Amino acid sequence: MNLTQSVNKKQTIKEPFPISILSLTVGAFAIGMTEFVIMGLLPNVAEDLHVSIPTAGQLITMYALGVAIGAPILTILTQRIPQKKLLCLLMILFILGNGISVFAPTYEILMGARIITALTHGTFFGVGAVIASNLVPQNRRAAAVSIMMAGLTIANIIGVPLGTFIGQRMGWRASFAMIAIIGVVALIGILIFIPRIRQDQPASLAQQISSLIQPKLLLYLLIGALGNAGLFAVFTYIAPLLVQVSGFAEHSVTWILVLFGCGVTIGNIVGGRLADWKLTPSLLGLYFAICIILTIFTFTVHHPIAAVLTIFLWGVASFAVMPGLQVRIMSLAQTAPALASTSSHSAGNLGNAGGAFIGGWVITHLGITSLPWVGALLVGMGLIIAIACYISERKHAAA
CATH class of the missing domain: 1.20.1250.20 (MFS general substrate transporter like domains)
Structure with missing residues (x-):
């Protein structure tokens, strides 16, 4: 390896990740919380909405199905929306879903709110991974994606226990209020820090499939x-x-x-x-x-x-x-x-x-x-x- 290659390699290693990726990490943290925090609050939700715990457990099942089925469909339907604008729209939808959860008077409305937030889950991570990988050099793409995904893992260490603690003492609705606030922080971060990335003409639906x-x-x-x-x-x-x-x-x-x-x-x-x-x-x-x-x-x-x-x-x-x-x-x-x-x-x-x-x-x-x-x-x-x-x-x- 010559001196120029050595210097270039060191510069690549020392170059920090763009702060814009952290706004994606915050969004991933909020989404991780909303997916998993309900597991620790099922008895509270069941008692408040007058349903059995197994029935309340369907809130988890339907969320997973919403991610699995709805995310690719939503991604196809929104393919022509610029990626930064799409991320903003997804976070607004996420905030709306959690806001409805805070005030949901019935089990059915809470289920609808969970499905709304589930639709944002897969599409946010899908588009977010593409953006994160485009913000760094080719040889750091996976590391950039891992920084964004760290929000999901940190949510399990800090967010879910904290959300469960708050929900058990202040009511389960308080947990969703906190998640909605974190969503607002993520939205502000995306608006300020995510650059407008030039996109190629989107492929046709037939080409994508x-x-x-x-x-x-x-x-x-x-x-x-x-x-x-x-x-x-x-x-x-x-x-x-x-x-x-x-x-x-x-x-x-x-x-x-x-x-x-x-x-x-x-x-x-x-x-x-x-x-x-x-x-x-x-x-x-x-x-x-x-x-x-x-x-x-x-x-x-x-x-x-x-x-x-x-x-x-x-x-x-x-x-x-x-x-x-x-x-x-x-x-x-x-x-x-x-x-x-x-x-x-x-x-x-x-x-x-x-x-x-x-x-x-x-x-x-x-x-x-x-x-x-x-x-x-x-x-x-x-x-x-x-x-x-x-x-x-x-x-x-x-x-």
């Missing part, structure tokens, strides 16, 4: 869905697993989940760096690591200290995959990167729902201690498909 349904991209969406299914097959039932098998008291589970969230945040940042270094090899290595960690968890779950350490490492590896997978999917759909990025969140949410369903089936038919190795099998299926894709790409490049 054709780009999305190419076999290789669909396989990577399936890889992401299987990875999420393996994660949520175990994570959905982590509390009973820790209490019934590891022997922890219920109040200890919260702190273990905070530790998991710390691992998630670290993994998200590290994963962005790894993906910028070696994209596909890092994805393969991380999927393999998740398989190993979940297999080990089958045994360490019976030993409290070992279980906590395994859960932390699992959080690191599971979310280190996300930035690289997002960038890989966007790169495969060059004529429709926003739609592809949004679709990856849809596939992920379908994986979340599928994993939770599979986990419930496993508990019923195989026992709760079988969850980790079944999760490893699901991730392993994604790894096998990823290896097949990698081998095919290498052969194609060689030819």
Whole structure:
């Protein structure tokens, strides 16, 4: 390496990320809060709106379906809107949805408000990932996406516990009021800091759909869905697993989940760096690591200290995959990167729902201690498909 190359490399490393990406991080933080905070407030919501807890739980299910089904449709319908303006409109819709939640007099109105906010979720992350990757040099795209996605992971560490605390003491509506205020802060940040990025003429609807349904991209969406299914097959039932098998008291589970969230945040940042270094090899290595960690968890779950350490490492590896997978999917759909990025969140949410369903089936038919190795099998299926894709790409490049 000559002196000029060395100096250029150092300048690239030292160059800070644009502050505009942080406004996307704040938006991601608010969206992460509104998705997950209701889990800790279900009893309060059910009591206030005079419905059963299982009925209140449908507020979570419908949100996930709203992300999975509505996000790609909304992205297609808004393709001709400039990206900065679209982000602003999405945050206004997000603020509106949470504002309605604050005053919702009935369960049905609250459900409608949740669906409104769900529609903004996938499209915000899809368009936000495209913008973040365009604000930095080519060799830092995955790291930029990971900075934006960090808002989602930090929401699980700080936002959700804080929102639950406020909701339990001041009423669940106060939590949604706080989320709406954070949404306003994100909107102001987007208005001030996000530049107007020149966009090429948007592809036609037929071109976008054709780009999305190419076999290789669909396989990577399936890889992401299987990875999420393996994660949520175990994570959905982590509390009973820790209490019934590891022997922890219920109040200890919260702190273990905070530790998991710390691992998630670290993994998200590290994963962005790894993906910028070696994209596909890092994805393969991380999927393999998740398989190993979940297999080990089958045994360490019976030993409290070992279980906590395994859960932390699992959080690191599971979310280190996300930035690289997002960038890989966007790169495969060059004529429709926003739609592809949004679709990856849809596939992920379908994986979340599928994993939770599979986990419930496993508990019923195989026992709760079988969850980790079944999760490893699901991730392993994604790894096998990823290896097949990698081998095919290498052969194609060689030819």
